[in-house]
Structure formats: C-alpha cells, structure tokens
Amino acid sequence: MSDRQGRGGGGRAALASIVLLAGLALVGCGQSPKNLAATYLADLQQFNYPACYAMLTAEDRSARTLKQFLAEIPMAPNVDPVWFRAVLFSMRYEVGDAQVTGERAVVPVRVVMPDLALWERTIDATVGPDESANAAADRSLQSGDYPRLRFSDAVVMVKQQHRWRVLADFARRDQIMDRHREAVGIYHSHDYAKAEAAWDAILAQLSGDPFTGSRGMEFLFRRELKAIRNIQAQLPAARAYIPKLVLSDVAVKESEARVPAIFGKITNAGDRGIDDVRLTVTWYAGRNSQRKALFQESHNVVVTPIEFTGYSVPVLPLVPGETRSFGFELAAPPALQQQSEPNLVVGSIVFSQSSAPLPKLALPTPTPGASASPPGSPSASPTAHQTPSAPPASAPHRSARNRRNLRHRGK
Numbered sequence: 001m002s003d004r005q006g007r008g009g010g011g012r013a014a015l016a017s018i019v020l021l022a023g024l025a026l027v028g029c030g031q032s033p034k035n036l037a038a039t040y041l042a043d044l045q046q047f048n049y050p051a052c053y054a055m056l057t058a059e060d061r062s063a064r065t066l067k068q069f070l071a072e073i074p075m076a077p078n079v080d081p082v083w084f085r086a087v088l089f090s091m092r093y094e095v096g097d098a099q100v101t102g103e104r105a106v107v108p109v110r111v112v113m114p115d116l117a118l119w120e121r122t123i124d125a126t127v128g129p130d131e132s133a134n135a136a137a138d139r140s141l142q143s144g145d146y147p148r149l150r151f152s153d154a155v156v157m158v159k160q161q162h163r164w165r166v167l168a169d170f171a172r173r174d175q176i177m178d179r180h181r182e183a184v185g186i187y188h189s190h191d192y193a194k195a196e197a198a199w200d201a202i203l204a205q206l207s208g209d210p211f212t213g214s215r216g217m218e219f220l221f222r223r224e225l226k227a228i229r230n231i232q233a234q235l236p237a238a239r240a241y242i243p244k245l246v247l248s249d250v251a252v253k254e255s256e257a258r259v260p261a262i263f264g265k266i267t268n269a270g271d272r273g274i275d276d277v278r279l280t281v282t283w284y285a286g287r288n289s290q291r292k293a294l295f296q297e298s299h300n301v302v303v304t305p306i307e308f309t310g311y312s313v314p315v316l317p318l319v320p321g322e323t324r325s326f327g328f329e330l331a332a333p334p335a336l337q338q339q340s341e342p343n344l345v346v347g348s349i350v351f352s353q354s355s356a357p358l359p360k361l362a363l364p365t366p367t368p369g370a371s372a373s374p375p376g377s378p379s380a381s382p383t384a385h386q387t388p389s390a391p392p393a394s395a396p397h398r399s400a401r402n403r404r405n406l407r408h409r410g411k
Contacts, residue, residue, distance in 0.1 A: 032098065039055075041109070047085065057158060090144075095109055109153045113148065117308050156210050156211050190347075192232045234351055244268065245270070248265045250264035264327075275304040275306075275317050278347045279299050279345070282345075283336055284341050301324075316359050319361055
C-alpha cells in the first residue's frame with residue numbers, strides 16, 4: 001500500500017509536543033471507561049498515537065517515551081513498521097460494556113484481524129515465481145481476501161487522580177515477550193517438553209490481573225501451545241517418517257570463514273510437508289565393537305518460522321519431492337575432528353502444522369537429450385527455494401581418505 005510507513009515517523013514526533021500536553025490535560029475528563037476505551041481505539045486507527053500515549057497511566061509514561069511507545073502500542077498489531085499501518089487499518093474493534101471494580105475497569109473488546117502467520121504462509125505458497133510476495137499481500141489486504149482471526153481482548157484502566165487511565169503495564173509485558181522469544185528458540189531446538197513448559201509459564205504469567213492487550217496475547221500464545229502439543233503427539237509418526245528424508249552429496253569442506261563445515265542436500269521423498277529438520281553429527285573413535293561415540297552436535301537445516309515475519313524471509317516448508325542444499329559449520333573441537341570419524345543422520349523433524357496450502361514444487365526444466373531425475377530422487381536437481389545455512393565451501397578441508405569416511409544415513 002502506498003501509505004505504509006514506520007511507527008516512528010518524523011511527522012508524529014513533531015506533532016507529539018503539541019498534542020501530548022493538550023491530551024494530558026483532557027484525557028479521562030468526564031468519560032466513562034467504555035467511552036474512553038472507544039476513544040483510545042479510534043485514535044489508534046486514525047494513527048493519532050500521541051493521543052493514545054496521553055491516555056496511559058503515569059507509570060507507563062515514565063517507563064516509555066512516546067518514541068518507544070510507538071514500537072509497542074497496546075491493542076495494535078505486533079508487526080514490523082512497514083506493515084503496521086496496513087494491518088492496523090484492516091483491524092476491527094467492537095467495544096463492550098465495562099466491568100468496574102473500585103478503581104479498576106476492564107472493557108472487553110472483540111477483535112477481528114488478519115491471521116498473520118496463516119496469511120503469510122498462504123501468500124508465500126501461492127505467489128508466482130515472477131511475482132512479489134509483498135505486492136500479493138498488499139492486494140489481498142486491499143481486497144479483503146485474507147484469513148481472519150476473531151478473539152476477545154480488553155482495554156484495562158485504573159483511576160489516577162480521579163481520572164481513568166489506560167494500563168499498559170510495560171514492565172510485565174516486557175517479561176512476557178522476553179520469555180516468548182526464549183520459548184520460540186526452545187521450540188526450534190526440538191525440545192518440545194521444555195518448550196511446552198515455557199509456554200505454560202508464559203500463560204501462567206498472563207493469568208494474573210489483565211492489562212491492556214493481555215487477553216489477545218494469551219489467545220495467540222494458546223494457539224502456539226496447541227501446535228507444540230500436537231507436534232509432541234506426532235513424534236512417533238515423525239520418527240517413522242525420517243527414512244523418507246534422503247541425504248546426498250554430503251562432504252566436509254571449509255566454509256568461507258575457513259572453518260570445517262558439512263555441506264550436502266536433503267530430499268523429502270515422502271508425502272508430507274516438513275517445517276523443521278534437525279541433523280545430528282556424532283563423532284566416533286575405534287572400529288566395530290570398539291567403536292565409541294566421543295561428541296555429538298545438532299544443526300537445524302530446515303527452519304520454518306512459526307511467527308509472522310513480515311515477508312522478510314520466505315516461509316516455505318520442505319514439500320514432498322523437494323531437494324534443498326544445506327551447510328553448517330562444525331562445533332566439535334578441532335583436535336577431535338582430526339582424530340575421529342563423523343556420522344551424519346536426520347535427528348528429528350517437525351510436520352507442518354499450518355492449514356495453509358503447501359507450496360508447489362518448482363521442478364527443473366529437462367535439458368534436451370538428457371533424462372531428468374524424478375521428483376523425490378536423491379539426485380534430483382535443487383529447487384529454486386533452496387536456502388543453504390552456511391556459505392559455499394572455498395576449499396576441501398580433509399584429505400580424500402577422511403572425506404570418504406564421512407557417513408550419512410536417514411536414521
């Protein structure tokens with residue numbers, strides 16, 4: 001959209017000193033909590049951010065400058081600045097009757113907004129090879145052709161000096177968002193029991209007294225937790241699927257940083273989309289009955305974000321028949337690498353959980369006079385969606401004998 005811009009624009013900063021003083025003098029005067037919540041949301045959708053900031057509690061305004069507030073406005077979409085105005089403009093808020101208890105009021109709000117993660121996956125899966133995902137997303141917002149979320153949230157207020165103020169509770173909000181970032185990292189490490197515990201802890205922290213926007217956060221985090229639990233339930237099926245992920249052209253070489261790395265290709269020869277693939281390298285010494293594992297390391301070679309990325313990276317699961325290149329630098333101590341033998345296997349995978357369509361496989365164009373490899377074959381040509389996780393090797397690191405000793409298998 002032509003009017004997309006960041007939340008920290010110079011025009012709003014210039015306006016702040018004028019509007020803020022007036023807003024602080026008038027906010028809450030004679031307004032009921034319901035009317036004040038409606039005013040806050042109306043100002044938000046009219047991009048009158050200084051007026052929204054003026055409605056906050058004194059503690060929240062002390063915790064955040066206006067410029068900082070623009071990066072995390074309660075009840076606004078949690079997206080990058082380039083998408084902020086476009087997504088906010090597409091949101092709908094329905095304000096309910098306030099529940100007032102003494103000096104505290106909770107105003108329920110029914111929210112309708114784009115299902116950001118599903119929307120991004122759907123666009124990335126269906127956009128043509130010659131089309132921009134951003135342009136396709138813009139068109140879908142303009143036409144209203146996008147998946148929607150409907151959930152209950154609330155604007156929470158407290159009385160200060162006989163006036164109602166919007167409670168953002170930035171200190172508690174920061175703790176929750178920090179925990180969520182850690183939880184996402186745990187998920188991508190494939191430690192699902194620990195990930196589930198991390199999401200449970202976040203939800204427990206949200207179960208206390210609500211603050212503005214906390215119910216919406218809880219709704220979104222519960223959806224993520226449901227997916228984590230579903231992944232855990234699918235672990236036996238995922239382990240059984242691992243032999244359908246075929247490793248090929250695997251070699252140990254130097255990366256551009258001139259450190260040992262493993263490069264190769266992985267092919268999904270099964271019939272399911274894969275969101276995450278984690279490879280395991282085990283270093284062995286000895287032969288036959290004397291063979292002993294000395295060191296083990298794991299590396300993600302397929303990582304599909306579970307959160308909305310703002311079309312900053314393609315959100316594309318590994319689809320049936322697809323081959324991708326991978327590469328990662330080795331973590332084992334150099335002395336151990338020279339004295340032991342590595343064994344590479346697919347350690348764990350995650351099936352795609354999204355209801356978005358799977359991307360269509362871009363098959364290579366056959367060369368005249370040559371037979372093309374069939375889809376799913378380990379020797380199939382890489383697709384256009386390959387994303388190596390390490391730079392190309394500059395020179396072989398090991399001798400030919402050691403490179404022949406590198407073993408890889410499905411499991």
